Amino acid sequence: MHIPYASYAIFSRTPTPKTREWQHRLKEHLSDRWPTIVEGSVNEAGFLIVLGGDGTFLDLLRSYPETRAHVLACNTGHEGFLCSVRDEGQFVATLDAALTGTLVSMQVPVLQVICQSQGERRVFRAVNDVLLERTMTWLALKMEIVSDEALVWFKTMQSSGVCTCSAIGSTSPMAVHLSAPRMDPSIRALYVKGINERRAVPTGSIISAATERLRITLMDVGCNTGIPAGLQQPPSVFVDGIYATSLMAGDTIEIAYASQSVTLLRVPGDTHWDRLRSC
Numbered sequence: 001m002h003i004p005y006a007s008y009a010i011f012s013r014t015p016t017p018k019t020r021e022w023q024h025r026l027k028e029h030l031s032d033r034w035p036t037i038v039e040g041s042v043n044e045a046g047f048l049i050v051l052g053g054d055g056t057f058l059d060l061l062r063s064y065p066e067t068r069a070h071v072l073a074c075n076t077g078h079e080g081f082l083c084s085v086r087d088e089g090q091f092v093a094t095l096d097a098a099l100t101g102t103l104v105s106m107q108v109p110v111l112q113v114i115c116q117s118q119g120e121r122r123v124f125r126a127v128n129d130v131l132l133e134r135t136m137t138w139l140a141l142k143m144e145i146v147s148d149e150a151l152v153w154f155k156t157m158q159s160s161g162v163c164t165c166s167a168i169g170s171t172s173p174m175a176v177h178l179s180a181p182r183m184d185p186s187i188r189a190l191y192v193k194g195i196n197e198r199r200a201v202p203t204g205s206i207i208s209a210a211t212e213r214l215r216i217t218l219m220d221v222g223c224n225t226g227i228p229a230g231l232q233q234p235p236s237v238f239v240d241g242i243y244a245t246s247l248m249a250g251d252t253i254e255i256a257y258a259s260q261s262v263t264l265l266r267v268p269g270d271t272h273w274d275r276l277r278s279c
Contacts, residue, residue, distance in 0.1 A: 004101055005047035005070070007040035012051040013059045018076045019051040022091065029092055034099055045069055049095070053077020058127055058240050061262055065110060065125040070263045072098050081171060082108075084265050094267060103265040109188060111166055112258040113239055117251045124239045128169030130255055131238040132216060132247065133161035133195065141235055142220035145192060147213065160196040161235070162216060164255050167191075174241070188257050190214060213256035218247050 008030065012019045026049060030037055042048065043064055050057050050073040057073045074091050075083035084103070085094040097103050111126040134141050143162060165175045167183035170191060178193045192214070218235065234246040237253060247253070 005037055005045075005099070007038050007045045008047040008049060009040050009042040009045035009069075010049045010051060011042050011056070011060050013056040014052075016076070022051050022074065022076060022088075026091070026095060029095065033096070037099070043067070047098070048072070049074065050083075051076050053080050054082045057082050061108070061110060061127050062125055062240065062242075065258075066260060067262065070098070070105065070265055072103075072265045082168075082264070085267060097267070098265050102268075104268050106185070106264045106266050107261040108168060108185070108264050109166060109261050110258045112256055113237075113244070114254040115237055115245050115247065115251070116254075117245055117247050122245055124244050125258065126169075126239045126255075127166065128172040128240050129163055129165035129174050130253065131161060131163045131174060131241075132218070132235060132253060133238065134235045141218060144217045144219055146215045146217070161194075163193050163195060164214065164216075165191050166257075169240075172240075190255065213254070216253045216255070218249055218251050220249055 010023050010026065012023065027039070030039075037047070039045075042060075046069050048060070048067070048069045048071045050060055050071060052059075052073075053075055054077070056077065057071070060067075060071070071084070072095065073080075073083040073085075074088075074094070075086040076088070080086040084098075085091060094103070108127065111130065113124040113126055113130050115122045115124070132141070132143075141161060145162065163174055163178055163180075165172060165180055167187040167189050168185040169175055170180045170183045175191070175193075178195070180191050180193060183189060183191070234248050236246050237244045
């Protein structure tokens, strides 16, 4: 039987008794049944086994955004919505199915996030969402949001912040909190929603599939004069719930679909979209 992978690696974010147990069990199984597959490093292996929940899978994408490996994500966490298999009793069988080529692959798109702040350019990767949010020391943010350098939705939107999520991120906790529509993950779309808008503006928009890029310009930060200047903190950018950087007036965020995607292996008939419809 032809095995599609020459090497494998196991990735877990925070070792727990459960992940350590499964790491041992899966390594033992691979050694006994699939001895031709050797263990390699995460950044070089062609087959990656992720042990954890959705957060661990996202951490893999942030840590290794250029990976071309096929990923089998085994849920040992809570929801495991993005994971390949959520039932621990099916881990070994699903691993065997992956190595015999009977699983289906799903391309998980990755967002490229470019922050221009005070002349410094920083690049991040996101799967779910990007959040620009004021801190308690600022009254409100004034923003201009432009799509593909042409279409302006929110001319000088004033709010506590703005959330942009991908189609696959439409089920993230932040997107659900903002009542984002659940979207088929194969759609290359971006959903934008202002947080606590201070003006009458559209409450959200979905960019069409032909429009996959937007730019957010922070025009004014609405300084809270009741707080001493030395204690004021600038508005913050969060990428997939993780603090990324801070912005000031005149700074920008550019969000677009990156050229690469990550190949996630799934059990036939148990797609991400099927799970969306069952929730």
